[in-house]
Amino acid sequence: MSKSQTATSHPGRRRTGPPVGMPGAEGKRIAERRLGIASAPVRHERFSEQVYDGLFHSIMSGKLGPGARLPPEIELAAMFGVSRPVVRQALDRLRREHLVESIRGSGTFVCADPPPMPVVPLARSAAAMSHFLHGLELRLVIEPECAYLAALRRKPEHLQVMREMLEGFERASQRGDVAHHFDFGFHQAIADATGNPRMAHTLESLEYDLSHAVSLWRHLARVKPAHDLQAALDEHRAIYRHIVDRDQEAARRAMRGHLENARIRLLEVGGDI
Known part of the structure; x- marks a missing residue:
């Protein structure tokens, strides 16, 4: 998948409403397909971990392939029903682990060749x-x-x-x-x-x-x-x-x-x- 392509399926359930621009249950169904993961409520005690887990799974299972562009922060926040700072924490962790990279003016992309990782x-x-x-x-x-x-x-x-x-x-x-x-x-x-x-x-x-x-x-x-x-x-x-x-x-x-x-x-x- 090229960097010009955007992920088309969604990993988490939005707790507070549908994704931006999407009404009701239909918006939720579309959101659940955006990153290819079955819906799961985001628990209060670890918002950023849940966002990280969902994106990590999409990358490691191949549903977000090398070069795939992640949805913008505001869309990810809407999908997971969390704030943008929470999304940034999850993305920062993925960047530190060299699973994604951000390109100014273009967005955040799955790294083409992520390096081996230490024990999770x-x-x-x-x-x-x-x-x-x-x-x-x-x-x-x-x-x-x-x-x-x-x-x-x-x-x-x-x-x-x-x-x-x-x-x-x-x-x-x-x-x-x-x-x-x-x-x-x-x-x-x-x-x-x-x-x-x-x-x-x-x-x-x-x-x-x-x-x-x-x-x-x-x-x-x-x-x-x-x-x-x-x-x-x-x-x-x-x-x-x-x-x-x-x-x-x-x-x-x-x-x-x-x-x-x-x-x-x-x-x-x-x-x-």
């Missing part, structure tokens, strides 16, 4: 690790059954989305770009293919918590090892083949194995914490 304090928290592992346990309960039902009920349009996510994952991996949004998009496409909106909604509700944890771990290593990305991609392809073949049991087993392997890979990345 939140990643050291036992509570954060516990929360993350609980989310993975829930996925191990839900997603193998999603794969089973997707193999039974999938339609051509579902397979098309899965293919697009696989191809996007592969392209991003080859370029060395963050591929998380394609990774989770593949899983979401499988949940959608179950034809059960409650399953799809449950998985969607996990996206922010889990992908934020994934972002933290990937931030420690900056980029996942190439063999890990290739392993995950190969596992996705196997799941896809079983769904195409309508082999429900094989799809279920492949999904469970993939999630177990993902847990091991992510814990290995965080092993030095």
